[in-house]
Amino acid sequence: MPLYWFLLVVVSLGCGSVPGHEVPASRSLVATMGVLLAWGLLAKVAALITTKQLDDEPAEARTLVRIYERQITILRWAGIVAAAMCLVGFGLAGVIDSLSICQQSMAVRAVLMICPGFLISLLVWWADHQFGVAHQLVESGWRVACREAWASFRLQGAWLVIPLIVLMGLIDLLLWIPGFPLAASGATVAVIALLTVPLGMPWLARRIWKTSDLRGSQYEWLHELTAATGMPALAIRRWDTGYKSCNALVAGFVPGCRVMLLTDRLLQQVPAPQLAMIALHEIAHLRRWHVPMRMAAVLPAWGVVWLVQISLGQFVWAEPLGIASAIAISLAVLHWVSYRTELDADATACWLAVQASATVEGLPTDLPEATRLMAAALDAVTADSPPSRRGTWLHPSVPARQQSLAAC
Numbered sequence: 001m002p003l004y005w006f007l008l009v010v011v012s013l014g015c016g017s018v019p020g021h022e023v024p025a026s027r028s029l030v031a032t033m034g035v036l037l038a039w040g041l042l043a044k045v046a047a048l049i050t051t052k053q054l055d056d057e058p059a060e061a062r063t064l065v066r067i068y069e070r071q072i073t074i075l076r077w078a079g080i081v082a083a084a085m086c087l088v089g090f091g092l093a094g095v096i097d098s099l100s101i102c103q104q105s106m107a108v109r110a111v112l113m114i115c116p117g118f119l120i121s122l123l124v125w126w127a128d129h130q131f132g133v134a135h136q137l138v139e140s141g142w143r144v145a146c147r148e149a150w151a152s153f154r155l156q157g158a159w160l161v162i163p164l165i166v167l168m169g170l171i172d173l174l175l176w177i178p179g180f181p182l183a184a185s186g187a188t189v190a191v192i193a194l195l196t197v198p199l200g201m202p203w204l205a206r207r208i209w210k211t212s213d214l215r216g217s218q219y220e221w222l223h224e225l226t227a228a229t230g231m232p233a234l235a236i237r238r239w240d241t242g243y244k245s246c247n248a249l250v251a252g253f254v255p256g257c258r259v260m261l262l263t264d265r266l267l268q269q270v271p272a273p274q275l276a277m278i279a280l281h282e283i284a285h286l287r288r289w290h291v292p293m294r295m296a297a298v299l300p301a302w303g304v305v306w307l308v309q310i311s312l313g314q315f316v317w318a319e320p321l322g323i324a325s326a327i328a329i330s331l332a333v334l335h336w337v338s339y340r341t342e343l344d345a346d347a348t349a350c351w352l353a354v355q356a357s358a359t360v361e362g363l364p365t366d367l368p369e370a371t372r373l374m375a376a377a378l379d380a381v382t383a384d385s386p387p388s389r390r391g392t393w394l395h396p397s398v399p400a401r402q403q404s405l406a407a408c
Contacts, residue, residue: 003331003393005157008080008117009164014323015087016097016113023091025098031090032116035082039075040123046071047131054135068131076124083117092116104176107168114161121157125149155245158208166204167196197295202235202252202259211237211261218267221360225276226260228356229283235259238267246270246381250282253291266381273362274377277349280356281374284348290341297337298330331393338394343404350374350408371405378402 050068054061087093093113096102102109129145132138138148205211214222214236226234239247239261246265252258260282262275270278285291307322350370357363364370378398382388391397396404 002156002159004077004080005160007327008083008121008157009114009160010327011080011084012087012113012117013110014327015084015093016109017323018088018093022094025095028091028095032086032092035086035090036116036119036123039079039082039120040127043072043075043124043127044130046075047127047134051131051134072124072128076121079120079124080117083120086116087113105168105172107165107172110165110168118161122149125152151242151244154209155241159205162208163196163201163204166200170196198252198254198292199257202257205249205251205259205261206237209261210240212240214238214262214267221272222262222279225279225356225360226283228359229280229287229352231258231283231286233258234283234286237261239263241265243268246384248278248282250285250291253286253289258286270377270380273364273373274380276360276363277353277370277374277377278381280349280352281345284345284352285341287352288341288344288348290345293341294334294337297333300329300333335393339396342395343401346374346401346405347408350405367408371408375402375405 046068050064053064057064087096096109096112099112102112126145126149129138129148133140138144213219219236222236223232226232226236233256235258237259239245241247241263243265245263246269247263248261248266250258250260260279262279266275266278350364350367353363353370353373354365354367357365364373378401382398389398391400
C-alpha cells in the first residue's frame with residue numbers, strides 16, 4: 001500500500017501550510033478525538049455486521065467478506081481526508097505549530113502532524129484484526145495484536161515514515177549547532193537528503209524490515225548470479241516476513257551501498273530458475289539506474305511549488321495550491337516512470353539471463369526461453385495472491401508485464 005502511506009504523509013505534512021482560523025487547543029483536541037473514535041467505531045460496526053451476516057448466511061461467505069473488505073478499504077482511504085479535516089478544519093495544525101518544541105524541531109512537528117492519520121489507520125486495522133480474531137483467522141491477545149500491528153507497519157508504511165523522521169532528525173541536529181547559519185537551512189536539507197537516500201537507505205532497510213544473512217548453497221548460487229551480471233559486491237539478505245510475502249527489492253544505488261532483499265516465502269516456494277529471473281529483475285533496476293531515475297522524476301514536480309508561489313504572489317493560498325499541484329504532478333510522473341522502468345527491468349532481466357547462462361547453471365540460453373521463464377516467474381510469485389496480479393500505482397499488472405515480454 002505505498003500510495004496510501006505516501007498520500008497520508010504528504011497530505012498530513014502539507015496541512016501545516018494551509019491557512020486556517022485559530023481554534024482553542026482544548027476544542028481542537030476534543031474534536032479530533034471525536035473523529036478518531038468515530039472512525040474506529042465505524043470500522044468496528046462494519047466488522048460486527050459482517051460477523052452477524054456470516055452467522056446467518058454462511059453460504060454467502062465469499063460475497064460478504066468481499067463487501068467487508070471494500071468497506072474497510074474505503075474507511076482506510078477516507079481516513080486521509082478525515083485526518084486533513086482534523087488538522088485544518090479543527091485547527092489542530094495550528095495548535096501543533098504553536099508548540100515551542102515544534103518551532104525548534106522539524107522531526108517532532110512531522111510526527112505530531114502524521115499522528116491523526118496514523119491513529120485512524122491503526123484503529124481501522126485494529127477493527128479488522130478483531131474481525132480476524134472473531135473468526136479464528138488470527139490468534140487473540142494484546143501481545144499478538146501489537147506484534148501483528150508492528151509487522152504490518154514494517155511491511156507497508158515504515159519504508160517512508162521512518163526514513164523521513166530520521167532525515168528530519170538529522171537536520172534538527174545540524175540546526176541546533178551553535179552558530180550554524182539559518183540561511184543555509186534549505187541547502188542543508190538538500191545536501192542531507194542527497195546523502196541520506198542513496199547511502200542511508202540500504203542501512204535503514206536492513207533494520208526497518210527484519211532481515212538476516214542468507215547462507216548455504218542458495219546464497220552461493222545467488223552470489224554467482226550477481227557476479228556474472230556485474231554486481232559482485234551486491235549484498236544479498238533474507239527478508240523475514242513470517243512467510244506472508246513473496247517479494248524482492250533493492251535499496252540504494254551507489255556501488256558498495258546496495259542491498260537486495262528476498263523474502264523467506266520467495267526463497268522457499270519459487271523454483272530456482274524462476275527465482276533467478278526475479279533476482280535478475282532487481283539487478284536490472286540497478287544496472288539501468290532506475291532508482292535515481294524515479295527520484296529525479298519527482299524533482300521537476302516540486303519546482304511547481306516555487307512557480308505557483310511566484311505566480312500568485314502574496315495570495316494566502318499560494319503555498320497550499322503549489323503543494324497540491326506538486327503532489328498531483330508527482331503522482332502522475334512517478335506512475336509513468338515506474339511503469340516504464342518495471343517493463344524495462346523485465347526485458348533487461350531476460351537479456352542478463354542469456355548473458356549469464358555461460359557461467360551460471362539453470363539459466364535460459366536464448367531470449368524466447370528467457371521471456372517465457374520470466375512470465376512464469378511472475379505467475380509463481382503471485383499464485384497465492386490474486387490482488388497482487390492487478391496493477392498498482394507503481395507496478396503494471398502481471399498480464400500487462402507478460403504481454404510486454406511477449407513483444408521482446
